[in-house]
Amino acid sequence: MGAYNYTRCRQRKRKDYDISEIEKKYSEKDLSKLILINYVQNYPKLRYFPGRLCNTCKINEVREKFQLSGILSCDDCYKKEKDKTYNEISINFSEKKIKYEGSIILDNKLILGNIESSYLKDKLKSQGVTHILTLGYFMTPFYPKDFIYEVIEINDDSHENILQYLISGIKFIEKSTLCFCHCQYGVSRSAAFVIGYIMYKNELHFSEAYNLVKEKRKKIFPNEGFQCQLEDFDIILSNYNYDLNKCDEFIKKYLKEKDILRKTEFKYIIDKIKEQANKGKRKYSDDNLNVESIEDKRKIIK
Numbered sequence: 001m002g003a004y005n006y007t008r009c010r011q012r013k014r015k016d017y018d019i020s021e022i023e024k025k026y027s028e029k030d031l032s033k034l035i036l037i038n039y040v041q042n043y044p045k046l047r048y049f050p051g052r053l054c055n056t057c058k059i060n061e062v063r064e065k066f067q068l069s070g071i072l073s074c075d076d077c078y079k080k081e082k083d084k085t086y087n088e089i090s091i092n093f094s095e096k097k098i099k100y101e102g103s104i105i106l107d108n109k110l111i112l113g114n115i116e117s118s119y120l121k122d123k124l125k126s127q128g129v130t131h132i133l134t135l136g137y138f139m140t141p142f143y144p145k146d147f148i149y150e151v152i153e154i155n156d157d158s159h160e161n162i163l164q165y166l167i168s169g170i171k172f173i174e175k176s177t178l179c180f181c182h183c184q185y186g187v188s189r190s191a192a193f194v195i196g197y198i199m200y201k202n203e204l205h206f207s208e209a210y211n212l213v214k215e216k217r218k219k220i221f222p223n224e225g226f227q228c229q230l231e232d233f234d235i236i237l238s239n240y241n242y243d244l245n246k247c248d249e250f251i252k253k254y255l256k257e258k259d260i261l262r263k264t265e266f267k268y269i270i271d272k273i274k275e276q277a278n279k280g281k282r283k284y285s286d287d288n289l290n291v292e293s294i295e296d297k298r299k300i301i302k
Contacts (some may be wrong), residue, residue: 031239032254035232039258056081058138069155071137078137093119102127103217105194106201110179112194113219114186115139124180129181131176133169135189135291148176156188158225164255166233169193170200186226191220196233203242206234 050063052072054131060074073081088224100123102113111129118132121143134141134151141149150172152165170193173179183189191213198209213220222230240246 002085031235031250032257034235035254036257038228038232063266065153069137070152070157071155071161082138082140087140089119089142101186103186105198105213105216108178109176110173110181110194110197112186112190112213112220113180113182115182115184117186118142118180118182128178129180131172131179132179133172133179133190133193135169135181135193147180149274152193154189156183156223158223161229161258162189162192162223162226163229163233163251166196167244168194168252170197170244173197174201179197184219185219188222188226191217192222192230193228195230199230199234199237200244201240203237205238206230 048064048067050064052067054060054062054074054077055072056077057074059142060076062072062074066073066078071078098116098120100113100120101117102111102123104110104134105112108128111127115134115136118134119142124132125146130146131150132141134149135154136156137153139151141147149301150169152169154160154162154165173181173193174197181190181194183191195206195209195213198204198212199206202209202212204212210227210230236247240250
């Protein structure tokens with residue numbers, strides 16, 4: 001994914017972010033509106049184009065979830081690539097000397113680490129690990145007979161919506177005896193979920209939970225979009241008194257509203273492109289304004 005720009009993406013405090021005021025002020029309806037506004041203003045967006053074809057086979061369509069996560073493969077090609085990755089790991093595993101890199105976040109409950117550490121079965125067993133929470137694409141459970149796995153497919157991109165997965169991740173950690181949580185490097189995706197769990201478990205606000213996890217694992221740095229959403233998750237937890245079921249109900253309602261917003265957005269993109277293009281010499285009709293032309297011209301949208 002490239003290096004993080006700490007200056008640009010550093011942890012920051014939103015101007016409207018005062019949790020004590022949020023708890024007093026926002027009703028459920030206003031809270032949903034606030035989260036949606038934050039989505040539009042703060043979360044960078046990747047466009048979804050119906051009918052987009054797989055970059056590999058050029059035949060099958062890419063489903064919406066994959067597009068919104070930056071994966072431009074159809075289901076068949078994705079599975080082949082996932083199997084290939086698993087086979088390569090299996091072949092190279094015995095040849096590579098892996099250093100364990102797990103950081104204990106909560107004693108006898110939660111460890112945060114990288115994917116390579118998740119391959120060290122004996123080490124994990126000796127620590128008492130029973131569950132493994134895996135966050136990322138192309139990751140297959142390595143020891144399904146020895147550990148209980150939960151795989152959540154998300155990318156380390158600031159546009160990725162993690163609010164929809166946080167509750168299930170937290171519940172998975174909560175029911176474990178000792179959970180090992182990892183993504184590729186244990187820096188952004190898994191760190192975001194661990195921070196979310198600490199916020200819930202210890203009833204801490206985002207900045208407090210962030211600092212606690214940072215003390216245990218210095219290298220963590222959830223991307224800017226994840227930090228925005230964790231701030232929103234803080235608001236939701238506080239409003240619903242850290243009741244996961246009520247928070248889950250609210251997030252599902254919010255996602256429905258966001259989905260309506262996104263579908264409306266696609267129509268807006270088309271109308272905006274027509275408006276901009278028709279100011280020039282060439283006119284665009286519905287017939288020639290296809291997915292490819294939208295992709296080529298979306299840069300003109302201000």
